[in-house]
Amino acid sequence: MTPDMTVIITGILVAVSCGLIGLFLILRQNAMLGDAISHSILPGLVLAFLITGSRNVLPMFIGAGVVGVLTAFITETISKTERVYKDAALGIVFTTLFAIGVILVSIFTGEIDLDQECVLYGEITYVHWDRLIMFGLDIGPRAPVILAAILIIDILFIFLFFKQLKITSFDPQFADSLMISSKKWHYILMIFVSMTVVASFESVGAILVIAMLILPGATSFLLTTKLLPMLLLSALFGTLSALGGYYCASLLDTSISSSIAVFGGIIFFIIFLIKSVVRTN
Amino acid sequence: MELWDLTIRFFSMADANVRYVIFGSMLLGGAAGGLGTFAFLQRRSLVGDTVAHAALPGVAIAFLLTGEKNLLIILSGALFTSWIGVVLVNYIISRSKLKLDTALGIVLSVFFGIGIVLLSIIQKSGSGSQSGLDKFLFGQAAAISKNDVILLAIVGTALLAIMTSLYPKFKIIVFDPLFASASGLKTNFLQFLLSTLIVISVIIGLQAVGVVLMAALLFTPAAAARQWTDNLSKMIMLASVFGAASGILGAYISFLAPKFPTGPWIVIVVSFIFVTSILFAPKRGVISKMRLHLNNQRKTNREHILKALYKSGQKLNDWSKTYSISEIANFWSFAESKLKYGIRQLTRQGMMESINGRYKLTDIGISEGARVLRLHRLWELYLSKYLELPEDHLHRDAEDMEHIITPEIEARLVKLLDNPQYDPHNQEIPYTDGKVKS
Missing domain, CATH: 1.10.3470.10 (ABC transporter involved in vitamin B12 uptake, BtuC)
Incomplete structure (x- = not known):
C-alpha cells in the first residue's frame, strides 16, 4: 500500500465510522455533544499517554470511554441544579476539560506525541509511517488498522441494537414506556462515540472528527426519514467527503483533515440548496 | 523568590x-x-x-x-x-x-x-x-x-x-x-x-x-x-x-x-x-443544600424520639419514668449513634433531661411529643375522611407529614375535621397537654 493510499483509507474510515455513530447524536438533537466529547477526551488521552508511557491501544480506549461518559454525566449533574441550562453546562464541561488537556500537552510537549496544533488538525499525512506493532509483529499502519477495528465494532453495535437505538433516538418517551431506558442507551451511545472519537482523534485531530460526526449525518437527514437509508447515505457522504477533501488538499497543498471537513460542508450545502429549490418549486 | x-x-x-x-x-x-x-x-x-x-x-x-x-x-x-x-x-x-x-x-x-x-x-x-x-x-x-x-x-x-x-x-x-x-x-x-x-x-x-x-x-x-x-x-x-x-x-x-x-x-x-x-x-449552593437536608434529617430524628417517649409515657400514664438509651432504641429501632446525637440535641434544647445516665421528657418535651403525635393522627384522619384511603395506607404518609405540617395548617385541619377526638384507628388525638388528657 502506498502512503497516499493509507491516508485516503484512513480518511474514509474516520468519515464512515464517525458518520454512522454521529447520526444518532443528530437524531437525539444532541449534535453538540459530539463537539463536546471530541474536545473533552483530550485530557484522558494525555493522561493515558503519561501514565502508561506508551500509546497502548487499551488504556487509550478506557481513558476515552471514561471521560466521554463523565462528560455526559457531569453535564447532567450540573443541569440538575436547575440554575444552569443544559447547553451551558455542556459548554462549561468540555471547555474546562479541553483547557486542561491543552495545558497538559503544552507542559509535556516532547514527552508525548502530541502538540497543540496536532490536537486540532492532526497529522494524517504521516499515518503510513506510524506502525502498529503487536507481539513484535508489524500489523500495519496504526491509524487505519485501529479505525477499521472500531468501524467493525460500531457496525456490529448498530446492527445488534438497531431496534433500541432507533426507538430511543426517535421517541425517548415511547422507549421508556416500553421499558427500554433512553437514559441507559444515551450513556451506552456515549461510550461508542468516545471510542470512535479517540480512535480518529490522534491521527486526524479534533476538527475532522467533529465535522464527520455531524456533516454526513446532517446531509442524509435532509434526504430521508428512514433510519437504514439514512445510515447508508451517511456512510456514502462520509466516503465522498474523504475522497473529495483529499483531492482538494493535494491540489491546494494544505491540511488534509481540514479539507475533508470543508468538503463535507460543501456536500451538505449543495444538498441543502437543491432541497430548498425543489421545495420552493 | x-x-x-x-x-x-x-x-x-x-x-x-x-x-x-x-x-x-x-x-x-x-x-x-x-x-x-x-x-x-x-x-x-x-x-x-x-x-x-x-x-x-x-x-x-x-x-x-x-x-x-x-x-x-x-x-x-x-x-x-x-x-x-x-x-x-x-x-x-x-x-x-x-x-x-x-x-x-x-x-x-x-x-x-x-x-x-x-x-x-x-x-x-x-x-x-x-x-x-x-x-x-x-x-x-x-x-x-x-x-x-x-x-x-x-x-x-x-x-x-x-x-x-x-x-x-x-x-x-x-x-x-x-x-x-x-x-x-x-x-x-x-x-x-x-x-x-x-x-x-x-x-x-x-x-x-x-x-x-x-x-x-x-x-x-x-x-x-x-x-x-x-x-x-x-x-x-x-x-x-x-x-x-x-x-x-x-x-x-x-x-x-x-x-x-x-x-x-x-x-x-x-x-x-x-x-x-x-x-x-x-441558599442554592450544593453545600448549603446539603446542610439544609442534614438539618431536616436531624429534626425528623429528634421528633421521632419525642414521639416514641411520649407514646410510652401515655401508655404507662407515668411521666417521671426514666429510660436508658437501649430502652429508647427499642421503641423505634433507632440507630444508636443517631439516637445519642438526637438525645444530646434535645437535652440542650431543654426537651429532655438526664438523671443518672437515664433520660426522661421535660414538660416542654412532653407537649412537643404530643404535638408530633397530634399532627400524625390529624393527618391520618384527614386522609381517611377526605381522600377515603383505607386504614392500612394512612400511617406511612402521616410519618412524613408530621414533620412538615405548620401551625397554620394544623389549625385549619382541626377546624376542618371539627375538633376530632379520635383518629381512624380509634386512638385518642392529644391536644395541648397530653399528660392531663390521658
Whole structure:
C-alpha cells in the first residue's frame, strides 16, 4: 500500500465510522455533544499517554470511554441544579476539560506525541509511517488498522441494537414506556462515540472528527426519514467527503483533515440548496 | 523568590506592557461576561462557540488580503465571517428540519475547517513572521499591545454603553419575547442587535483567549453569577466581574509562563470560579443544600424520639419514668449513634433531661411529643375522611407529614375535621397537654 493510499483509507474510515455513530447524536438533537466529547477526551488521552508511557491501544480506549461518559454525566449533574441550562453546562464541561488537556500537552510537549496544533488538525499525512506493532509483529499502519477495528465494532453495535437505538433516538418517551431506558442507551451511545472519537482523534485531530460526526449525518437527514437509508447515505457522504477533501488538499497543498471537513460542508450545502429549490418549486 | 518578584512586577503594573495586558484582558473578560449573560439566559450559550470558531477564516482572509497583522483589520475580518456564520445557522434552521444544535455543529466545523485550510496555506507560503496568526487558536494575552488596548477600550466602552441604554428592552426580549412583540418592540431588530453585540464581544476576546476556547468566557461567568442571584442586573455585573477577574488572572499566569497559550489558563480560572460558586453559593449552593437536608434529617430524628417517649409515657400514664438509651432504641429501632446525637440535641434544647445516665421528657418535651403525635393522627384522619384511603395506607404518609405540617395548617385541619377526638384507628388525638388528657 502506498502512503497516499493509507491516508485516503484512513480518511474514509474516520468519515464512515464517525458518520454512522454521529447520526444518532443528530437524531437525539444532541449534535453538540459530539463537539463536546471530541474536545473533552483530550485530557484522558494525555493522561493515558503519561501514565502508561506508551500509546497502548487499551488504556487509550478506557481513558476515552471514561471521560466521554463523565462528560455526559457531569453535564447532567450540573443541569440538575436547575440554575444552569443544559447547553451551558455542556459548554462549561468540555471547555474546562479541553483547557486542561491543552495545558497538559503544552507542559509535556516532547514527552508525548502530541502538540497543540496536532490536537486540532492532526497529522494524517504521516499515518503510513506510524506502525502498529503487536507481539513484535508489524500489523500495519496504526491509524487505519485501529479505525477499521472500531468501524467493525460500531457496525456490529448498530446492527445488534438497531431496534433500541432507533426507538430511543426517535421517541425517548415511547422507549421508556416500553421499558427500554433512553437514559441507559444515551450513556451506552456515549461510550461508542468516545471510542470512535479517540480512535480518529490522534491521527486526524479534533476538527475532522467533529465535522464527520455531524456533516454526513446532517446531509442524509435532509434526504430521508428512514433510519437504514439514512445510515447508508451517511456512510456514502462520509466516503465522498474523504475522497473529495483529499483531492482538494493535494491540489491546494494544505491540511488534509481540514479539507475533508470543508468538503463535507460543501456536500451538505449543495444538498441543502437543491432541497430548498425543489421545495420552493 | 522569583515567583514573588514576578508577581510584584505584574500586579504593581510598573511595566507598561503589563499594564496593557491587564487592562486589555480585564476589558474583554468583562464585556464577554456581561453580554454572555443574555446568551446564557436565552439558552444560546453554544452559539458563542460557533461564533468564535467561525472567526478563524475571517482572521486568515484579512491577513491574506492585506498582508499585515493590523488588529483592526483582522478583527473586522473575524467579525465578518462570524456574522455570516450566525446568519447561516439561522438560515439552516429556518429552511430545513435540522435543529439548532446540528446547525451550530455544521457551521462550526466547516468554518473552522476553512480557517485551518487558509492558515496552513499562509504558513506554507510565507515568512516566519506570519505564523503569529496561529496565536489566534489558543490565545496569547501577552500579544496585546498599546494600540490593541486602545481599540479594546473603545469597542468595550461602546458595547457597555449600548447594553446599558437598551438594557430594559433586552431584558424583556430575554424573559418574555411574546410580550415584547405584543407591546410593539421591534423584537427582530433588537435580537439582531443583541446577537451582534455578543459576536463583537467574542471577537475582541480572540487575541487573548483564542477561537477554540473563547466561548467559555461567554457562558461560564454567567453560569457562575446565576448561582448567587436571581436579579438580572446584578447577574450581569457579577458575570462581568468574574469575566474580568479571569482575564487578569489568566494574563498573570501567562506572564509567569510566557511560552504557554493564555486561553486555556483563562478557562481554568473561570471554571474554578464556577465550581466554587455552585458549591458555596448561599441558599442554592450544593453545600448549603446539603446542610439544609442534614438539618431536616436531624429534626425528623429528634421528633421521632419525642414521639416514641411520649407514646410510652401515655401508655404507662407515668411521666417521671426514666429510660436508658437501649430502652429508647427499642421503641423505634433507632440507630444508636443517631439516637445519642438526637438525645444530646434535645437535652440542650431543654426537651429532655438526664438523671443518672437515664433520660426522661421535660414538660416542654412532653407537649412537643404530643404535638408530633397530634399532627400524625390529624393527618391520618384527614386522609381517611377526605381522600377515603383505607386504614392500612394512612400511617406511612402521616410519618412524613408530621414533620412538615405548620401551625397554620394544623389549625385549619382541626377546624376542618371539627375538633376530632379520635383518629381512624380509634386512638385518642392529644391536644395541648397530653399528660392531663390521658
